[in-house]
Amino acid sequence: MLLDTAIAALVAGGAILGFAQSKDAAGSPMDHLHHSHYVEFAKVPETARSRMNPLVNDPDALLAGRKLFEQHCAECHGDTAAGGRRAPSLRAEEVQQATPGTLFWILTNGVVRQGMPVWSKLPEPQRWQIVTFLKSLTPSPPAAPAVVFDHAH
């Protein structure tokens, strides 16, 4: 009986949560998702924006940052950081023109209401290593919106 209840709760929970997730993902067009993420840059406090990357001259920072990006960021932002279904491109002009301090602040605080979690659980030097990697990327225009196959249309 208990297990029956648990399995029923799991299935019902999965359905509800899956629906909630789908509303988040499909309810807003991709370009709007991207735009709303970049708008967050304007909310970064001036003191945070002007922080310098202490690892900018660290020869290992770039490779370490790439490794951390692959481990923690690529699943949403794409393997090449050009954007994915769930998160915007990090090669976009808005990101590449942002100061290291701005990227560090976004990484630390997340964009929680837009789906990006806080990453302060990574120690501060690791977050700067990721910033080093992001600033090394070749800029490119934001990725085209992913095609979502929809039976209704």
Next chain:
Amino acid sequence: MICDDSPEAHKENWGSRHALNNLLFTRSAPLMLLLIAFLVRSASAQESPYIVTYDHYLEEPGNLEVEYFSNFGTQRGGNDFHAYWLELEYGATAWWTTELYLDGQTTFNDSTIFTGFRWENRINPFRREHFVNPVLYMEYEQISEADKIMKEVEGHDVEADHADPNAIARQGHNHEVEFKLLLSKTFKGWNVAVNQLATKNLLPSDPWEFGYAIGVSRPLALKASANRCNFCPENFIAGIELFGGLGDTQDFGLHQTSHYLAPAAAWNLPSGWALRLSPGFGLNDNSHRLLLRWGLSREFSGFGEMVTNLFEGRR
């Protein structure tokens, strides 16, 4: 149809139902893990070493973390036990994590039984990091009194509660709601987390019970190394937990409560697996002398999308 309502028949039905539940629980957990592993991609986690304490970090949205934990406990006045639980932790959004627990235990020289389930939710009410980060925790649990996973210690929980044989202990059932305020801060690599808990059995006569958990942890290295490696110091996080009961509304305080100090370590592998180990030591005569806990977990990304596609018929 003849319905036998005799106590013997009821006991027999109860026993066979539990035997079936135990079988399903022990067999279904590894199968579920395998199924998920085939369907979705693994994600690299950065798990804290805590087993009782919660920090303020939630599951990444859309990710599912499958966790198995064990709790071996010594028992004075009864048989030692090995309790275990399966956790399915899902990041519904970046500010809401929901989790299902399935609990079981083996008491040596006694029996193996399924002891119940818990459904937990953690909500971060704020949009960004603060000096101290609060997370609200709500849980409903339906467990028998034979449950020994000791995911939290509350009220007047003491070692003697676990001395009864399973056949007697599992006849008592708890339907409880539990609320926690999780406070956590990470500074220069050090995480400090403080949890206060209040639990209420849904029987009106039972009082509110209270407890606490405090944890401190830090990675062995703050900078990541340039190479992908299993044994890099940044993959290891060491910490310590202190947790125990604080009585109830009728008798608040440390009288007749148990408390534990538990060093803890986590090893986060680049493949997405995480291992945790924590020996806990009882701090007073009401506590188990030793609780040895260990856990294995793996995080899978894109589980939410997989479920969405399943229900919407997408590939």
